[in-house]
Amino acid sequence: MRRRSLLAGGGVGLVGAALAAPAIAQSQPEIKWRMATSWPKSLDTIYGGAEYLAKRVAEMTDNKFQIRAFAGGEIVPALQVLDAVQNNTVEMGHTASYYFVGKDPTFGIDCTIPFGMNARQQNAWMTHGGGLDLLRNFFKDYNVYNVPAGDTGAQMGGWWRKEIKTVDDLKGIKFRIGSGTAGAILAKLGVVPQTIPGGDIYPALEKGTIDAAEWVGPYDDEKLGFYKVAKYYYTPGWWEGQAQLSAYINLGEWQKLPKSYQAILTAACADAEGWMIGKYDTDNVAAMRRLIAGGAQLRSFSKEILDACYKATQEVYAEYSANNPKWKAIYEPWRKFLDDEHQWFRVVEQPFDNYMLSVKKA
Amino acid sequence: MRRRSLLAGGGVGLVGAALAAPAIAQSQPEIKWRMATSWPKSLDTIYGGAEYLAKRVAEMTDNKFQIRAFAGGEIVPALQVLDAVQNNTVEMGHTASYYFVGKDPTFGIDCTIPFGMNARQQNAWMTHGGGLDLLRNFFKDYNVYNVPAGDTGAQMGGWWRKEIKTVDDLKGIKFRIGSGTAGAILAKLGVVPQTIPGGDIYPALEKGTIDAAEWVGPYDDEKLGFYKVAKYYYTPGWWEGQAQLSAYINLGEWQKLPKSYQAILTAACADAEGWMIGKYDTDNVAAMRRLIAGGAQLRSFSKEILDACYKATQEVYAEYSANNPKWKAIYEPWRKFLDDEHQWFRVVEQPFDNYMLSVKKA
Secondary structure, eight states: OHHHHHHHHOHHHHHHHHHHHHHHHHHSOOEEEEEEESOOTTOTTHHHHHHHHHHHHHHHTTTSEEEEEEOTTTSSOGGGHHHHHHTTSSSEEEEOGGGGTTTOTTHHHHHOOTTOOOHHHHHHHHHTSSHHHHHHHHHHTTTEEEEEEEEOOSOOOOEESSOOOSSGGGTTOEEEOSOHHHHHHHHHTTOEEEOOOHHHHHHHHHHTSSSEEOOSOHHHHHHHTGGGTOOEEEEOOTTOSOOEEEEEEEHHHHHHSOHHHHHHHHHHHHHHHHHHHHHHHHHHHHHHHHHHHTTOEEEEOOHHHHHHHHHHHHHHHHHHHHHOHHHHHHHHHHHHHHHHHHHHHTTTHHHHHHHHHHHHHO | OHHHHHHHTOHHHHHHHHHHHHHHHHHSOOEEEEEEESOOTTOTTHHHHHHHHHHHHHHHTTTSEEEEEEOTTTSSOGGGHHHHHHTTSSSEEEEOGGGGTTTOTTHHHHHOOTTOOOHHHHHHHHHHSSHHHHHHHHHHTTTEEEEEEEEOOSOOOOEESSOOOSSGGGTTOEEEOSOHHHHHHHHHTTOEEEOOOHHHHHHHHHHTSSSEEOOSOHHHHHHHTGGGTOOEEEEOOTTOSOOEEEEEEEHHHHHHSOHHHHHHHHHHHHHHHHHHHHHHHHHHHHHHHHHHHTTOEEEEOOHHHHHHHHHHHHHHHHHHHHHOHHHHHHHHHHHHHHHHHHHHHTTTHHHHHHHHHHHHHO
16 A cells, blocks of 8 residues: 555655565565476375475465476486486476485485384484484585475385295395385395386286385375285385485575575475375375275284394495495484484383274274 | 666656555565463473474565564463464464363364374374364364464373372372363372472472372473472373474464465474474483483383273263264364274384384394
8 A cells, every 4th residue: 555655656656666676576586496306196195295395385475486396207207306406407306315326325314214214203303313414415415405395104015926924035036126225135135126117017016027016105006006916015114114205406596595485495395294294194094995905915024024134234234334434424323313213212102102003903 | 687677767667666566565564473372481392393483484584474472471371372362462372272171172182182193193184184174163263273383292191209000099199280181081080180380390299299290201391300309200191192282373363464474374383393393302312311310210101000091081082072062073083083093003104113113122
């Protein structure tokens, strides 16, 4: 209203209004970014989370800061999101850092590493445990500003054509697995890890070209139909006690953003984090029931197998620490933090959860 | 830059710039709100979470939307935050809804009810399980727009001067407890629940005026020094498997906010949620160690006691459902959702967490 009276007031008012405008314009510039993701659109929780964060940014800026999400392969191949952001081919990406362990195993710690944290612990490490600073320092060398932007919770141990009970049963098993680190660990126990894109897993499993395959959890796995050709559904997916998804932002583009947009983008990522894990925790319930009704047989990895995998995991981590100073600089405080978390989670979270589940079972 | 060229272009440009300005000015008005909280400033995680969300809102709006947090009692008594927001004495508040179960037990479901959800489940229910819609409908009658804005995780079972092993041991125990619902449940088992403000608990416990007192968890409890006068520290605090804190916003004030500010405030609350639980999950570790070093003795409630409390809880909920349609309308879908969550959490979260804790123990 005040503006209008200035307009009515004539020339001096007009100049005043016009002079005042640039500061406002600078603080809320119109920006359009492209966000390359590693996800097919069918993953409506992970890809949906990326879209959700973009929508939130738009809402918070009256559509002045627009981020458009693209599925993997649309403008950048799914597994080249890091390179695309690093080179500023796109301003930002949404991906799982463990896709890049081939460049450096340290990337895994930003997403998940076998026998690692659960979702609460990962959040604690990132928000207050020093994890985010350590990882930002690592990502800087890739010209990336990383922000946690989603989590799947604990994942399943995949679909197996035959039951496995002993470590011997693992020998020679051709297992499609997403985590390269877990693949290296399982290889120590005789498994032959396979890298196969999501869409090609079903036919390989059906033909018996592979013996087993893991993807995410009930809600996502159901869509790919694995239960029809490999009925044993194993738990827990010890290689992904949680999986944090990350927003990657080109460092130069990040630094050019107004402070308010930086804050908005960061808050949108935090919001997407709760949204995504809430959606998994909700949608997995009914999906699990449908899978069981469709013939899936739930199985637990035996203690013998878990213990052997745990031991092999520690060996792999010791090798990384001996050979890779970047890994060591992040893994060691990560390990210390996780050991601390276990001391605390044993005190009340575990007794509360276990009691509730025991009552329900009874 | 474009603005400058318009300016240089003379009169027509000036008019163009001035006409464009009002929309910008309207979308980012200068707003100052007061946020009454129920917290002393010494609770730097809960009160700190309220301050954090205010800080985030300021950052996202270039300080145009300023929210000032006040400790309990500074401008509104700690337990009158609901009334103050309802009457628009303050534009918003930050509190724990279970403080208002005296008005209606249904408030408890927005925060925590005994033998209820853990933090992950609460988040799932609020973000995707229909909980937020149900609770918004309930809060509307109080002229409040509620937004989840923090979580403590599972809380401890308090400090007891003597060990309790059987249900008989509970009889006549004067127990300071924050949750009115838990107080009503424990009263069925012979406990005499006490309502005492935080600052008065220590002297009452020291003199033996009360036999036991619960507050939050190690990090907050340590500050009040209970371990010096009641050394048995019980777990789990079955009445608070998590405690969600809420932002209360006066409904009229909420509706007057520009859409972008609504989105910003909501995202700031989501951000504060992860920040707060991450801080508790981090800071409780060292606090627990210091408490043990200071003489605290960790004890678990016996299965006999937990089972009796669980049974009494179900009786209280049945009474509420029989007598209170508002409770019933929210509790029944809440119960169904929690039962579903237990089916899913048993599949992978529990086996993963339990395995990790078993390895660490060994």
